[in-house]
Amino acid sequence: MIYRLVFISLLFIIGLTPQGMAQADDDKFVVVLDAGHGGGDPGNLGNGYKEKNIALKVVLEVGKALEDNPDIKVIYTRKTDVFLELHERADIANKADADLFVSVHCNSHHTQASGTETFVLGAANTARNFAVAKKENEVIFLEDNYEKNYAGFDPSSPESTIAIGIEQEIYVEQSIVLARKIEDNFVKNAKRKSRGLKQASLLVIRNTYMPSVLVELGFLTNNQEGPYLNSKRGQQNMAVAIEKAIISYKNELDQNIGDSFLQAAEDIKQHTPLPQRETRIIEDVTFKVQIAASSRKLEPKPYNFNGLDDVSREQVNNLYKYYYGATSDYNEIKNRKLRAAKVGYDSCFIVAFKDGVQISVDDALKSTSN
Incomplete structure (x- = not known):
């Protein structure tokens, strides 16, 4: 079964652009911002807070800052409290011929775990990363036609997640560059604890044809972090960190210095x-x-x-x-x-x-x- 899924995924990537694809043909740098969950899907409810509301507020703050840059075009998957199917979010980015896709979420855990995490897609799941992927992917069961839209994908199946990882591997390097910048800014600018850059098989970025990341702002279930993320100050700090990371990513690309994008290749x-x-x-x-x-x-x-x-x-x-x-x-x-x-x-x-x-x-x- 696993080999069949891998083979299907390999066939699918023939129609994708290569991992190094950086900018769209459009003169403007197109960033798609995705506020996770929404509508009848509240996300996690740690400490009584709603993930969907916090994610949306942070996304709108990021977008507002980016829109001040005349060279950047911002597109939102949602600007209000509405439910979007996961494949629709990717479709919005693809139709826009976007240069980046950033999906924002909040974490939860049965302990007092804390810290930020930024995920890129990959098949090398640890037990914890697989748990995150499973939690985020299970939202497909709220969709009417999830069996059709996701070709029988099972969030609980390791075989399914391996197949997803192969589809997006061509964008991993650039996604990692952005993810590192986001996590660095969470630490340096927002003074948050970082749990690091992770790889997991996440449906929301499975079919995006550009570098894509999923950001976990922190744990709403943590008694200190939850209130911080629910506060206006906390949301603004997190938004600034993400916005600065996107600007830094774009600037490196514009200058063609290649330090982040090409250094690994040159070292090899x-x-x-x-x-x-x-x-x-x-x-x-x-x-x-x-x-x-x-x-x-x-x-x-x-x-x-x-x-x-x-x-x-x-x-x-x-x-x-x-x-x-x-x-x-x-x-x-x-x-x-x-x-x-x-x-x-x-x-x-x-x-x-x-x-x-x-x-x-x-x-x-x-x-x-x-």
Whole structure:
């Protein structure tokens, strides 16, 4: 069962943009802010507070600050106390061709646990992270057509969460950059305790085609943290921290410094030696590594592809395919494939072309080699 779910997810990501996708074609940087829960779904009710109300107030504060920036366009999944299905929240972001998706929530626990957490999507769940994912995902049972909308997804099933993680893996690196900035600002600016950056399989960011995070502002069940988050001062402090993180993320992207986005990739290139292979030239054949395919047209620049240079783009009908490298040396392209995988493109693969026409790699290797 688990392999079938993984296979279905791998098929799905063919239509997504690559992990390094940074900005939409729109001149403005589009941020979608999502206040968790709403309407008949109050979220958690720790200490008598309503998660849906606190999340909305913080989101509106973040949006108000961001709207002062003429280069940023803010879109809200909700601005009032209404219920939205989880897939609708992602749809809003995708239709807006957004650059970031930020979902805001409040935590709960049966103990006096405290602290902020910012989640990116991933399959490597600890027991605690899986519990958070299960709690946030169970809201689908309030939806009329949840079986149709989520293809039989079961919030209690580890197999389902593994499949979700694979779908969003292409955005993890940039999501992590933003998540780290948010948690750092919670500590430095809002003077809050941070529980760190986490990975969990969260439905609300499963189908977003951009870097996405889910922010847990703190625990309403904590006797100190709950009242703080329910206060206007607390909400403003948390909003400022999130807003500053988004601005910092955008500024780094605009400057193309790449310190956050590309450093990991550069470290891998410089400190992880690739295998030394003998040259294996296949005459009249060009090998490439396909790293992504998408309906979206992206500039083949390093900042869009986790620092990879020598990226090319080819349009096939309504789909854009993105390739890393181009060489007749089969051993060299195998090294390129390893490098692409090390910077995040785990599902990349080698393709071969002869006279401009794609052929199978097996057929290419049957050609005469020097």
